[in-house]
Amino acid sequence: MRVGLICERLELLSDEDAVRLLHEAHRGASLGGADAQLVFLALGWALFEPRVEVRRAELGATARRAELHHIADFVRPPLIEDERAEDKRRIPDFGRGRPLTLGERKSLARTHDRSLIQRVVRDPHPDVVRILLDNPSLTEEDVVRVCATRPNDPNVLQTVYRHRRWVVRYRPRNAILRNPDTPLDTALLLAPLLRKGELKEAATSSELAPPLRLSCKMILEMRTARSEAPEGAESTSS
Numbered sequence: 001m002r003v004g005l006i007c008e009r010l011e012l013l014s015d016e017d018a019v020r021l022l023h024e025a026h027r028g029a030s031l032g033g034a035d036a037q038l039v040f041l042a043l044g045w046a047l048f049e050p051r052v053e054v055r056r057a058e059l060g061a062t063a064r065r066a067e068l069h070h071i072a073d074f075v076r077p078p079l080i081e082d083e084r085a086e087d088k089r090r091i092p093d094f095g096r097g098r099p100l101t102l103g104e105r106k107s108l109a110r111t112h113d114r115s116l117i118q119r120v121v122r123d124p125h126p127d128v129v130r131i132l133l134d135n136p137s138l139t140e141e142d143v144v145r146v147c148a149t150r151p152n153d154p155n156v157l158q159t160v161y162r163h164r165r166w167v168v169r170y171r172p173r174n175a176i177l178r179n180p181d182t183p184l185d186t187a188l189l190l191a192p193l194l195r196k197g198e199l200k201e202a203a204t205s206s207e208l209a210p211p212l213r214l215s216c217k218m219i220l221e222m223r224t225a226r227s228e229a230p231e232g233a234e235s236t237s238s
Contacts, residue, residue, distance in 0.1 A: 002042040003049065010052050015062040022059070022071050029192035030219040031226050037193050041168070044189035047075065048162060070218065073211050074188035092119040102127070112137040121145045126155040133163045140169055147175035157182045161190070174198050180207045191215045196223060 010018050025043050028036030046052050060076020063069070094100055094108065094116070102125060109120050109131040120132055121142050129146060132138060143166045147157060157176050166172045170193075176182050177190045177198075191212065194202065202208060203216040 002039070003046050006039075006043050006046040007049050007052050010046065010055070015055075015058050016066075018055070018059055019063045019066060019068060019071060019075075022063070022075065023068055026071060026074075026192060027222075030222050032223050040189075040192055044074075044186075045162060045164070047185075047189070070188075070215055073215070074185045077184040077188070077211070091124065092122045094119055106131050110135060117142060122149060124153050124156065126153060126159045129156050130159050130163075133160065133166060140166070140171060143169075143172045144175045147172055147179060150179060150181065152179055152181040154181055154183045158186050161186050170195075177202060177212075178205070178208070180209075184209055184211060187212050188215055192219055194219075196220060199223075 009021065013021060022043070025036070025040050029040035047056060056076050060072045063072035063075055091099055091105070094105075100108070105120070105123055105125065105128045108116055109123070109128050111117060111120070112135075114137065117132075117135070117137060120128065122145075123129060123132070132146075133143070143160060147160055149156075157179055160172060161167050161176055161182075167176070173190050173193055177187045177194065178201075187208070188211065191199070191202070194216070199216045199220040203213050203220055205213065
């Protein structure tokens with residue numbers, strides 16, 4: 001429901017007002033408010049809805065003109081050359097003596113056999129992972145393993161991000177952000193949802209893209225400044 005309402009709001013607003021909304025939502029989440037973070041999580045999902053996604057180029061350009069580059073980076077991130085080693089992502093060995101077809105692997109993603117699930121979590125295909133994420137026998141630990149796998153398919157990581165059962169949980173979110181193969185816009189949408197300790201680690205991680213490290217550093221500084229401000233100072237300034 002929240003995603004639908006945000007989509008309607010973004011459709012009605014001008015580009016300038018929509019960017020202003022994104023900026024305020026990002027600021028609220030960055031300051032650490034639980035309700036604001038839930039809203040920002042829904043806003044991130046809304047950006048991938050077809051009815052909103054068609055506007056992302058215009059919204060990104062508007063944010064850049066307003067010099068809100070931290071907003072533009074997750075609305076329409078700059079292209080980064082893809083140097084991932086696709087051939088390193090192997091299909092798991094399921095003990096059949098031959099590689100399984102995609103259809104067979106999709107079927108196995110519905111299994112309740114824990115020993116098989118432990119193999120399916122290593123599958124590199126986003127369609128297999130999408131089915132697996134709906135499996136009632138899947139655990140949070142399994143999802144963290146999916147997200148922590150390296151190298152990984154960016155589409156797999158984005159599939160987990162868009163799955164509302166799992167990305168509301170903290171550990172999968174952190175694992176997605178910390179994976180260097182996560183698309184930049186997805187990682188940036190998760191940055192305001194991290195705790196201070198994980199923000200500090202991400203801000204200094206040489207594995208992560210510079211815009212992501214910078215975003216984590218900026219959010220950490222905002223949250224630290226708020227916690228150190230005298231009581232009532234923020235309400236007075238606003």
